[in-house]
Amino acid sequence: ADQPIIGLITKTETNPFFVKMKEGAQKAAKAKGAKLLTGAGKADGDNAGQVTALENMIAAGAKTILITPNNAQAIVPALEKARKQGVMVIALDSPTDPESAVDALFATDNYKAGMLIGQYAKAAFGNKPVKIATLDLFPGHPVGIDRHNGFLNGYGIKNDKDARVVCMQDSYGDQAKGQTAMENCLQKDPEINLVYTINEPAAAGAYQALKAIGREKEVMIVSIDGGCTGVKNVQAGVIAATSQQYPLKMASLGVEAGVNYILTGKKTTGYTDTGVTLITDKRMKGVPSKDTKFGLNNCWGVK
Amino acid sequence: MTIQNTSKARTTGGNPVLKRLNSLNLLGPIVALLLASAFFATQSDRFLSGQNFSLILQQVMVVGVMAIGQTLIILTAGIDLSCGMVMVLGTIVMTKLAVESGLNPILAIMAGALVSTAVGFLNGLLVTRIKLPPFIVTLGTYNIAFAITQIYSNAQTQTGLPAALTFFGNTFHIGGTAITYGTVLMIVLYIVVWIFLTETAPGRHIYAVGNNPEAARLTGIPTNRVLLGVYTMAGLIYSVAGLLLVSRTGVGDPNAGATDNLDTITAVVLGGTSLFGGRGMIFGTLLGALIVGVFRNGLTLTGVPSVYQILITGILVILAVAADQLTRKKA
Amino acid sequence: MTIQNTSKARTTGGNPVLKRLNSLNLLGPIVALLLASAFFATQSDRFLSGQNFSLILQQVMVVGVMAIGQTLIILTAGIDLSCGMVMVLGTIVMTKLAVESGLNPILAIMAGALVSTAVGFLNGLLVTRIKLPPFIVTLGTYNIAFAITQIYSNAQTQTGLPAALTFFGNTFHIGGTAITYGTVLMIVLYIVVWIFLTETAPGRHIYAVGNNPEAARLTGIPTNRVLLGVYTMAGLIYSVAGLLLVSRTGVGDPNAGATDNLDTITAVVLGGTSLFGGRGMIFGTLLGALIVGVFRNGLTLTGVPSVYQILITGILVILAVAADQLTRKKA
Amino acid sequence: MSTIQPPLLEMRAISKHFPGVKALHQVNLVLYPGEVLALMGENGAGKSTLMKVLVGAYQPSEGQIFIDGKAVRMKDPRSARGMGIHLIYQEPNLALNMKVTENIFLGAEKTQWGLLSFQQMRKITQQVLEQVGATFSPDALVGDLSRAEGQLVEIARALAFKPRVLVLDEPTAALSEHESQRLFEIIKHLRGQGLGIVYISHRMSEVYNLADRVSVLRNGVLIGTVQRGPEDPNRSPVDPRRAGINAEKLVQMMLGQSLQEFQKNPQGTPRKPVLELIQVTDGKKIKPTSLTLREGEIVGLGGLVGSGRTELARLICGVSPLKSGKIWLQGNMLDLKSPRDAIQAGMVYVPEDRVNDGLFARLSVSENISIGVLERHSHMGLLNFSEVARQVKNTVTRLNIKLSSLHTTVEDLSGGNQQKLLLARYLSLNPRILLLDEPTAGIDVATRAELYRTLSSLAASGMTILFISSDSAELVQIADRVLVMKEGELVGEIDPARGESITLEHIMEFATGLKGFTPEDWKKRHVL
């Protein structure tokens, strides 16, 4: 019989999160005897590249497509076309808009991930005066917006206009750019004492900037992702808390569902939350969290 | 640079068709395309099908149309880094006006085209009036168009487009193969621009200006008007590419187009057009775009992981141009 | 293009220092830098401080060093799109060997430098032997270096580096202002390359080759050897930039460097070097890099949101070069 | 000269093939120390190619080169340099964005401990510039120099290099009388020092003046070598019969037939004015200038290098912007913003620098000729190619341009044919007023005579021609009237209609400032 073919399309080629996702999918595919095709957008936000990859995978005979959409809305027509051809489509990591454009969603809630660290920071600061810097992704990126808003909301801040948010910069999720952004924020207001970062490389960059002026002990950095490097940074006190997500789980669930569909014709449907866990070694009352030991056991990346 | 001059004494003995293709700089790209296709045909039995080719055409459609504008500009020894962003700005204007303001779709399309054309015109003004290098001008307008797109769209994707905006995504059938109107439009555009470049005076003036602007001016060719015209026309062509993008994806996406600058330039150069201006052939650009599309499609069909696809693409870009260069030297 | 030729008859009456700066193409960038600084100083009282300037220097350090290599290549009328990726490949080799294989850090650094230099050498070989356009060659090696970096690093960031790798991130103090060794290295490199370019025969040959390669060849300059040397040297310089990047961030990050190609080219062009080769001054590049850094820093200090920062940067790139062009015409 | 000495240089059975062209066929050439060997031949005969083979810029398809009797291989220009052979190329080889000093020492810089010793180089540069009579500074950017000054830089470069064999490929094509004379002195001096010199020129008078022997090429084949005989001291120095060289025989060898010399038609009564300049100036180099050109006349414009002739012509034709003054064309005042305006008014300017301002190197011959008139050959926007081709063929035949096909690129044409091609393009524009800037630079004798005839018949049909030339002898030959410039000003006029006679001596008197009109004198003649 023909080997089941499954396509996995990630947002980009480079982000370790997606690289890990690919590894997880590869492993699951091997276990199930399926062939995995991989593709990605050319840059974060690149929808056209994902559409092209999708079409080529279907041309190659893929009957299931797993995709982390770069643009929740723009990808929809292509997905609908694919489904009309009898292909099962599962969104990983982030939903499409509308969510009904895919058969199933295995994802993590980025808004909630942001909210958790917001709540954590609020619990830590209480009524102490706070000056917040946010190191975001880049203009217009939905994940960046969700995490950012989630964080503010978790902290109890309505929007960006709030005086407590003293500096907002784009880090492009890149450590060097995050560092530059943080340095400039500190020039703007040296009294910043809480830093929200879009991901852990940006957090590491922020830490470098703080260390350079000797304030790394006084400033709290919170982040999102839960990669192994990130968790180790939590352990080392670089990051106070991070919201951990589970790309491996998304991928392996996706591959299993795909193989199942190809063999039995039964589609998986609905939303499966692969979960978010707050990882910190300094618990705060009222904010459920796990310690870094748990974090390291469940992290993605090189332990 | 000397680099390109080595190809100056070029004549192929023998077959007159080959000779003609060679003198048009098309032999290299055609050989590269055929070799790649032959290779992938042996690797995957899905490659050689009308439907797959129709797919590849659709995939190169947007970059292929944009690359027409890029070719015009490169023929004048310029370069356009802003093309992807200018296109996207146009699509956002079209879709936002049509969806949010409920403007008649045809008017919305025209408004979007007007905006893209205006940015092209601005590029042209800066290049001709203030004599700025095109690289810098378009780097600037790249950033400007990107920022305006984000601000105007509020980073929101426009959905629920009226049918007129996605017309070119519709298909018709030829012998069971579905072909989109968009690819037809692309081919038509190539033919029109080809006629323009080879059969009309303004078209030949573009080559002359790219070759030696001072000589062109002394001969009475209105150099600045030619340049301004080219940049403006390119803007208009980008808006057509934008319409095709909208047709293909069914949405107005403010984050599209970011990497299209390099893609169009790659298509132009793979197609044998000199970055130093004055030499090239518009169909080469189409071939260049197809080469990239065929590789992307073929490598996926053969199941090469995407990182390795990038590696192979890098090597192949070099090989394709090297083969072109070497065949020319021999000849 | 004509565009740049207009500046050939250029003389400034009056002040000899101004005259000299103008003839070196440095007046434009200096004025732009001063104007920008003056503006930001009125907008934020934190702008004008030694510490802030030290910070800006650190921030432009990596791109500033890479831009030295880019300048050399652009002086020969080439261009390097691969620089960021070549640098990152070097850093991954350095850090992975030092951390995972436990290699002596100095040897690890040398291994990384060797890899970057080898890619530069490969660029040079393709440009000189097969006479490929630098744009295509470096577009190809960009993809190749990117893919190899991802494959070799498995997209993982290298952390826990030995101190030797981050030496240049350490600081010393001058009058209360902390200065990193890395910025000093950058300045030293600029001075060395300046002497090389202006005071040695191989340096002048680079200009000659960029100016008129055929004339250079016919006067007995080994054109190919000059080009090969430039590309190789650029590779080596990128690896120094890589070491500075590692020192600054404290990690080996395979995802760094993606936008550095354009950033270095922007610095070179803002610094008054002609993209058509043969004209430019290495210190202009440093000024160009500083202009970008000052804007980024100043706009953040004044609290401009990042989308608007992009918009303003786009406008300013155009204005800076336009001002340069106009002052030259006047003069 | 003494043929007893062993040859310094010998080229044996050299052949060179380009795709589709056999440029050289079994050419033998011998050069002795202390002699000037002139190399002559029509445009495209293969002179430059032979010399490029000599210095390794081209590799021969066959044949060998011997220096001091030893076979050598010229791998590239660098190895030729190493053997003391220096070629001043026909086309300028200069880095425009670099200084004169740097250009002179390009590839042979003087260094000390790896660093350039500017002092030393500058000093030598100053010396050699003085030797060639250049007035610009060693620190000037070569891009700011005129074509002629660039040529002086090339000659100075040769002097600084101190070669054993010096080859000059049409060195005077861009020079005026004055500089040329100085160059001849230099060449004679070098010959005295035992150098072997190969001198390529189309100007007979120079060959008579300098050559010890003359070798003639035709269609890539060495036709023969003529030895100089004893001089006839009773004749004037410019008289060809004075030199011991048989002129008719030379021309016969070059052309394969005898030359039809050009004869000027004496002008009749003065005709009506066509173009009038009133106090025209660019505010920089050109002082306010007034002059009148009449219908159907050929006006020569002479002067020394850098006297401003080029700039004046550029002003007239809208190439450079006018600061003040008026230009009247047949009673209409012109407001020229660009060369296009001038062309539409019926005036064209044919630039002197054909490489940088003239040719489209990567376009075909046919396009180079027709590019300016395409708009006139369009029907409903589309080009009528057969019409274009016909016109191109006509002009190519009329000007006798030698080429293998209309589709070759102009880079592959010989220098003289490139010059003709440029003229062809501008003539296609059907001008009423033709401004020619050094149009015969590098054109062979036969073509030159042909060109004179062509211009003469154009003038006869009513065209007004302004003929800029640094070769005063040719002004004597062709012009109906001569104007002379000096330092941006018209300083003299020689008008046979006023009973003045056009001679070399008169032109030189004005050009060098021995004689000169005051602005008042000038006004009397030229402001109506």
Ligand SMILES: Nc1ncnc2c1ncn2[C@@H]1O[C@H](COP(=O)(O)OP(=O)(O)OP(=O)(O)O)[C@@H](O)[C@H]1O
């Ligand atoms: N690079 C080349 N490729 C092809 N053909 C060439 C090339 N260079 C010269 N030729 C051809 O070789 C022939 C000899 O040219 P060459 O330049 O040596 O003539 P020349 O005697 O120097 O003429 P002129 O007096 O016009 O300078 C011509 O027919 C020319 O078209």
Ligand SMILES: Nc1ncnc2c1ncn2[C@@H]1O[C@H](COP(=O)(O)OP(=O)(O)OP(=O)(O)O)[C@@H](O)[C@H]1O
């Ligand atoms: N583009 C330029 N920029 C600056 N100076 C120039 C330029 N072109 C010419 N010159 C100067 O103007 C003078 C030459 O003027 P022009 O070329 O009009 O003289 P000409 O009589 O035609 O002499 P030539 O025989 O050299 O062409 C030279 O001294 C040169 O230094």
Ligand SMILES: [Mg+2]
């Ligand atoms: Mg010649």
Ligand SMILES: [Mg+2]
């Ligand atoms: Mg002149």
